[in-house]
Amino acid sequence: MDLSLTTRQEDNHTVVVVGGEIDVYTAPKLREQLIDLVSAGSYHLVVDMEGVEFLDSTGLGVLVGGLKRVRAHEGSLRLVCTQERILKIFRITGLTKVFPIHSSVEDALAAHE
Amino acid sequence: MSATESAAVRASESDPANVIWPILLVEDDDADAYLVSELLDEAAAPVEVTRVRTVAEAVRGSAGSACVLLDLGLPDSEGLSALRRLLAVESGAPVVVLTGLVDEYRGAEAVAGGAQDYLVKGQVNGRDLVRAVRYAIERKRADTAARALRESELRANERARLERGLLPRPLYDDRRLRHTARYRPGRRQSLLGGDFYDMVSTPDGTVHVLLGDVCGHGPDEAALGVSLRIAWRTLVLAGVPEADRLGYLQRVLVSERLHDEIFATVCALSVAPDRESARMRLAGHPPPALLHPRLAALPGAVVGPALGILDEDLTEEVHVELGSRWAVLLATDGLLEGRDGPGGEPLGWEGVLPEISRLWPDGGPDHLLDSLIDRVEARNGGPLTDDVALLLLLWGDD
Numbered sequence: 001m002d003l004s005l006t007t008r009q010e011d012n013h014t015v016v017v018v019g020g021e022i023d024v025y026t027a028p029k030l031r032e033q034l035i036d037l038v039s040a041g042s043y044h045l046v047v048d049m050e051g052v053e054f055l056d057s058t059g060l061g062v063l064v065g066g067l068k069r070v071r072a073h074e075g076s077l078r079l080v081c082t083q084e085r086i087l088k089i090f091r092i093t094g095l096t097k098v099f100p101i102h103s104s105v106e107d108a109l110a111a112h113e
Numbered sequence: 114m115s116a117t118e119s120a121a122v123r124a125s126e127s128d129p130a131n132v133i134w135p136i137l138l139v140e141d142d143d144a145d146a147y148l149v150s151e152l153l154d155e156a157a158a159p160v161e162v163t164r165v166r167t168v169a170e171a172v173r174g175s176a177g178s179a180c181v182l183l184d185l186g187l188p189d190s191e192g193l194s195a196l197r198r199l200l201a202v203e204s205g206a207p208v209v210v211l212t213g214l215v216d217e218y219r220g221a222e223a224v225a226g227g228a229q230d231y232l233v234k235g236q237v238n239g240r241d242l243v244r245a246v247r248y249a250i251e252r253k254r255a256d257t258a259a260r261a262l263r264e265s266e267l268r269a270n271e272r273a274r275l276e277r278g279l280l281p282r283p284l285y286d287d288r289r290l291r292h293t294a295r296y297r298p299g300r301r302q303s304l305l306g307g308d309f310y311d312m313v314s315t316p317d318g319t320v321h322v323l324l325g326d327v328c329g330h331g332p333d334e335a336a337l338g339v340s341l342r343i344a345w346r347t348l349v350l351a352g353v354p355e356a357d358r359l360g361y362l363q364r365v366l367v368s369e370r371l372h373d374e375i376f377a378t379v380c381a382l383s384v385a386p387d388r389e390s391a392r393m394r395l396a397g398h399p400p401p402a403l404l405h406p407r408l409a410a411l412p413g414a415v416v417g418p419a420l421g422i423l424d425e426d427l428t429e430e431v432h433v434e435l436g437s438r439w440a441v442l443l444a445t446d447g448l449l450e451g452r453d454g455p456g457g458e459p460l461g462w463e464g465v466l467p468e469i470s471r472l473w474p475d476g477g478p479d480h481l482l483d484s485l486i487d488r489v490e491a492r493n494g495g496p497l498t499d500d501v502a503l504l505l506l507l508w509g510d511d
Contacts, residue, residue: 024329031374056499057499058374
């Protein structure tokens with residue numbers, strides 16, 4: 001299973017839609033995408049994880065790395081996730097305190113207002 | 114196994130009479146090539162000769178041959194450079210060089226440079242030629258086996274060294290508090306990953322326990338795990354209060370890690386001097402499970418981010434009542450992330466506790482830990498992805 005990535009602009013945010021498995025093999029692709037966005041001046045990101053089927057510690061590390069990068073520019077990184085299996089990973093690792101997690105892209109965009 | 118090795122192994126393990134060695138003859142002179150083939154025929158040698166005229170062709174064919182017979186005077190190569198190119202071929206065949214009478218001295222140079230043997234054209238007979246080929250194949254095979262053995266010894270030493278660093282001799286003196294630990298590396302690497310644990314007591318009688326996991330797999334993570342374990346041990350011995358330890362540990366992690374996506378999860382327990390309660394801190398780590406007096410995961414809702422994610426330490430202390438006789442199992446998430454069948458959901462304690470109930474308390478601690486990992490692997494449908502470290506603490510009479 002591979003990782004799929006698409007991006008689109010909504011308001012002043014860049015929405016990154018992630019699908020498939022984020023693991024030690026595919027995480028570099030997501031890392032590159034986040035780095036490219038920040039380098040291009042996109043500091044407010046919404047990562048839509050509704051299509052993510054698997055997430056391991058390397059993937060978490062990449063998301064955390066992305067958060068650090070946008071924060072360095074006073075930006076934000078919000079996650080969209082309603083899948084219990086993925087939410088559980090964020091809860092167990094204490095990352096619910098680090099990432100704002102929303103139930104839809106609309107919620108994430110509204111929360112920023 | 115390479116084609117060369119397999120050819121050589123076949124040659125040595127089977128009945129020699131039935132083995133045909135693929136020999137690569139590198140010779141530009143038709144008359145000399147004919148001569149060599151005749152000698153091999155004359156000796157009824159069990160060989161199948163492929164003749165090529167250039168070093169470039171020989172380099173391509175080397176790995177598929179059992180032995181290369183190389184004429185040192187080829188047109189596309191000067192002196193010993195042909196030999197060097199052939200010896201540089203990965204899993205290449207052993208090389209026996211052929212020289213003319215006038216340049217026999219170059220044969221000796223070739224052997225010094227890595228050829229198995231040299232033969233002088235016009236002087237060698239069929240039997241000597243076959244013997245040289247046979248010895249070359251056998252020597253190469255022995256060298257390969259010796260190198261493989263040496264490499265596996267080095268790996269084993271490395272692993273033992275890391276294992277000693279990661280899984281220490283605990284520093285506490287309380288015979289009634291027993292512990293048993295297990296470590297099983299995940300399937301992604303043969304070396305240890307970054308799981309670690311330690312136990313240290315302070316003069317007031319408290320026993321401090323740490324179990325952690327550096328994200329990622331491999332020797333770098335394992336080395337970082339050792340650093341964190343020793344840093345934590347030092348913090349405890351130096352009398353640094355529990356509330357400050359993980360903050361310091363995080364600073365050590367941040368300063369020692371290879372890149373800023375590396376983080377570590379830890380579970381820290383401080384078992385009170387009367388052993389009836391403990392204080393717990395979780396940084397991105399699943400809580401331990403109580404096995405006795407009842408089977409249940411300890412509360413895991415109060416968990417701070419793993420170390421290395423934020424600049425500050427956000428863990429909070431949780432008080433855990435244990436009672437007068439108890440068993441607690443600390444685990445890294447390698448165990449809890451075992452899936453319920455291929456592609457299934459991670460088991461978590463909900464899935465693992467029922468397995469424990471089938472193994473505990475019958476059979477004792479060692480049996481529990483070994484069998485538990487086996488059972489979770491079986492549920493997972495194969496070896497677990499991540500490393501597993503387990504630490505079982507037992508207090509009170511059996």
